Amino acid sequence: MTRKINIRNSIAALAVSAVALAGLAGTASAATSAPTKVLIQAESGGFFGYVKSPKLDCKSERTVVLYKQLGSTQNPRNDQRVGMDLAQANNEGYEWNMGNPGLHSGRYYARATRTPDCLPANSVTLRAQP
Secondary structure (H helix, E strand, C coil), X not given: CHHHHHHHHHHHHHHHHHHHHHHHHHHHHHHCCECCEEEEEEECCEEEEEEECCCHHHCCCCEEEEEEECCCCCCCCCCXXXXXXXXXXXXXXXXXXXXXXXXXXXXXXXXXXXXXXXXXXXCCCEECCC
């Protein structure tokens, strides 16, 4: 009977260890996600900017979404999605450009979406310039 109890205790200890290690692995992968910065500029009714990160995969071909801010603070879940672009290499860095989508008055910001290796980031909020 004692042997069965020892086996059960060993199995229970292994299960607890496996859960603990899985939790540490999840924390470690989140800690290795590269930071990202999104810059935004308004010009002639359009917006453009740059994606910056120490990791190349977090800049090149990075999805950037332009939002119209509806409330007093940025909230991508509720704000109006206006457009999307991929950051492309150019002389000054990795640029995204919405061109002139015909935007009128309002406040807008850009967001680089999360990827498995890169943290998401929002730009500052700017007013549209007609």
